[in-house]
Amino acid sequence: MATQFVIDGLKAEIEGKEILKGINLEIKGGEIHAIMGPNGTGKSTLASALMGHPKYEVTEGSATLDGEDLLEMEVDERARAGLFLAMQYPSEIPGVTNSDFLRSAINARREEGNEISLIKFIRQMEGKMKELEMNPEFAHRYLNEGFSGGEKKRNEILQMMLLDPKIVVLDEIDSGLDIDALRIVANGVNAMRSEERGFLIITHYQRLLNYIKPDFVHVMMQGRIVKSGGPELAERLENEGYDWVKEELGIVDETVGQA
Amino acid sequence: MSTQLPTLTSRQSVEELARSKGEPAWLVELRGEAADLAGELNWPKPEKVRIDRWNLTAVGSYEQPAPVQAISELPGIVRELVGEGTENLLIQRNSGAVWKQLSSELAAKGVIFTDLETAAKEHGDLVQQYLNKAVEKNEDKLTALHSALWNGGVFVYVPKNVEVELPLQAILYNDNSGAAFAPHILIIADNHSRVTYVDCVVSDEGANEEAFVHPSIVEIFVKPGAQVRFGSIHHMAAAGVDMSIRRAVIENDGRIEWIVGDLNDGNTLSDTKSVLKGQGSSSDVKVISVGNKGQQMSLTTQAVHFGKSSDSNMVTRAVMKDTASAIINGITKIEHGATKANGVQTEKVLMLSSKARGDANPILLIDEDDVTAGHAASVGQVNPEQVYYLMSRGISKEDAERHIIYGFLAPVVSEIPVETVREQLQKVLERKLEG
Numbered sequence: 273m274a275t276q277f278v279i280d281g282l283k284a285e286i287e288g289k290e291i292l293k294g295i296n297l298e299i300k301g302g303e304i305h306a307i308m309g310p311n312g313t314g315k316s317t318l319a320s321a322l323m324g325h326p327k328y329e330v331t332e333g334s335a336t337l338d339g340e341d342l343l344e345m346e347v348d349e350r351a352r353a354g355l356f357l358a359m360q361y362p363s364e365i366p367g368v369t370n371s372d373f374l375r376s377a378i379n380a381r382r383e384e385g386n387e388i389s390l391i392k393f394i395r396q397m398e399g400k401m402k403e404l405e406m407n408p409e410f411a412h413r414y415l416n417e418g419f420s421g422g423e424k425k426r427n428e429i430l431q432m433m434l435l436d437p438k439i440v441v442l443d444e445i446d447s448g449l450d451i452d453a454l455r456i457v458a459n460g461v462n463a464m465r466s467e468e469r470g471f472l473i474i475t476h477y478q479r480l481l482n483y484i485k486p487d488f489v490h491v492m493m494q495g496r497i498v499k500s501g502g503p504e505l506a507e508r509l510e511n512e513g514y515d516w517v518k519e520e521l522g523i524v525d526e527t528v529g530q531a
Numbered sequence: 532m533s534t535q536l537p538t539l540t541s542r543q544s545v546e547e548l549a550r551s552k553g554e555p556a557w558l559v560e561l562r563g564e565a566a567d568l569a570g571e572l573n574w575p576k577p578e579k580v581r582i583d584r585w586n587l588t589a590v591g592s593y594e595q596p597a598p599v600q601a602i603s604e605l606p607g608i609v610r611e612l613v614g615e616g617t618e619n620l621l622i623q624r625n626s627g628a629v630w631k632q633l634s635s636e637l638a639a640k641g642v643i644f645t646d647l648e649t650a651a652k653e654h655g656d657l658v659q660q661y662l663n664k665a666v667e668k669n670e671d672k673l674t675a676l677h678s679a680l681w682n683g684g685v686f687v688y689v690p691k692n693v694e695v696e697l698p699l700q701a702i703l704y705n706d707n708s709g710a711a712f713a714p715h716i717l718i719i720a721d722n723h724s725r726v727t728y729v730d731c732v733v734s735d736e737g738a739n740e741e742a743f744v745h746p747s748i749v750e751i752f753v754k755p756g757a758q759v760r761f762g763s764i765h766h767m768a769a770a771g772v773d774m775s776i777r778r779a780v781i782e783n784d785g786r787i788e789w790i791v792g793d794l795n796d797g798n799t800l801s802d803t804k805s806v807l808k809g810q811g812s813s814s815d816v817k818v819i820s821v822g823n824k825g826q827q828m829s830l831t832t833q834a835v836h837f838g839k840s841s842d843s844n845m846v847t848r849a850v851m852k853d854t855a856s857a858i859i860n861g862i863t864k865i866e867h868g869a870t871k872a873n874g875v876q877t878e879k880v881l882m883l884s885s886k887a888r889g890d891a892n893p894i895l896l897i898d899e900d901d902v903t904a905g906h907a908a909s910v911g912q913v914n915p916e917q918v919y920y921l922m923s924r925g926i927s928k929e930d931a932e933r934h935i936i937y938g939f940l941a942p943v944v945s946e947i948p949v950e951t952v953r954e955q956l957q958k959v960l961e962r963k964l965e966g
Binding site: 323324325326346347348350351352357359362363365366367368372373376377380381414431435 | 914915916917919920921922923924925926927928930931934935937938939940941942
């Protein structure tokens, strides 16, 4: 069955403040969707709510992956069901090496007694690290500890490549990346494009979309998707900014939930 | 509260025992004087831990050691600690050594590695010169009592310029609560020598039910330019009280590294101190601890700087479960005249239960202007952001927390010098954390 990810009427709040006010979005395997929008419009909240961050509470709506209700699941179950979120600010975990962590994550998807062999794991990890032009030493470093912004983002992509998810959400993967790192990260994503996999790319710069061509572009404001289109929409936003969208829709303040 | 010491700690009894063992006159006298002091002095009073409420008098009576012919005769808990292919091993059971082994190569270089009782007879001058010089018998009731009663023990002497490549290993265990178990460890690293020593203190069946006390003292003398790595894992039964005082005196350009795992199931008083006497001397202390059930602990690390440009670093990390409580003190003292000294300390506590207690008390006492010093202390729970991150990769909540807890202790675990000891430590951690 082709991958099908459906978000329907999703509302979510943080500390009692509603941030998502009804998101509708459908992503099929093979498609790349981009969500763009200025800061403070709820883009990252969408990513966190889908993954199940403990601070966000979903109050209405659903998100299903191949018919399974993700929102009923714990965070780890969502991941094992095929959802992957490349985080904007990945946590640092001292004392846990990157390779131990990656192996645990892979084995969490396998039956007990059927764990990946160490040799096979190392071969896979080293191969992907090479593709991402990561120093092999990063396998033995503690997870994200002391990594630069760009190194953390590359490490997120490494995890994505090794975990082989069905739906990938990239939350501001381009922030803090120089042009070389951006190219490497984009190559990693493009190498993962397949009919089996859908992507949701959250960004407020069009520049990433020069490297990863989206099929659909959505604009988010005030906790809703207010405009959708093809790749040409991203280009117009890059050239003209967001003001024309606001004007067209009669929006004065595009942010949501700001104090 | 005053605690009545048993009569076998009287001057007469300890002198009689020492004489019957054929100890030299100076030692018989030292023990006698210490016994008198033990009757007069008070117990140490660590911050916020009422050790006087612990059962401190169950010091047991001397049990004649019976040497074993082969490692295979030893209980499993001891056998699995023995480093593979080790040639340098000492084992104490209850009140005395039952196994001693030193490679002929090291012996030929003049290295001494034997039990302290034997050393007192065979190398009396050397032992007399150093015994009770770092930890004096008259400091408090604990040091006095120990000095009167100590048995078995370990003596290490590394001659000038000799570098001992492989770790010297000791295993000290008790399997009889009624037997005195009070090892004294004395290590002397002569000028520009280098040595690694690691010991494990464990208890086996027979010491699980009745109360016992393990009063132990470690004294290390690091002569100019020498380097000593000292690793120690304590994992005794809940019935035991562990009171371990460790102290090193470091001369010019000498270095000590302490790696301590306070992983007993019972109440624990642990005090590890480096006296940085010499110019350019340095000390690095790493302590980990896991407290569970209702155990109480006082864990102290200390660095005292006398030497110019001396350097100290102290790290204590503790994980606290159930209703366990630990008071963790870090004391960096820089004396007047110790210019360019640098002292840094960190205490971190990870709380796994709202009923557990973990206090971190960093203390800097500085009597010199031209120095650098720093401290960091934190007490917190498993970070939910970290758990979320690991779970978002498909790892279960339970495993995510395990990763974070082990990761918290990893910087110390990875430093343990003997692989088999490191593996056993891993097992002890698993038992304490998940049991």
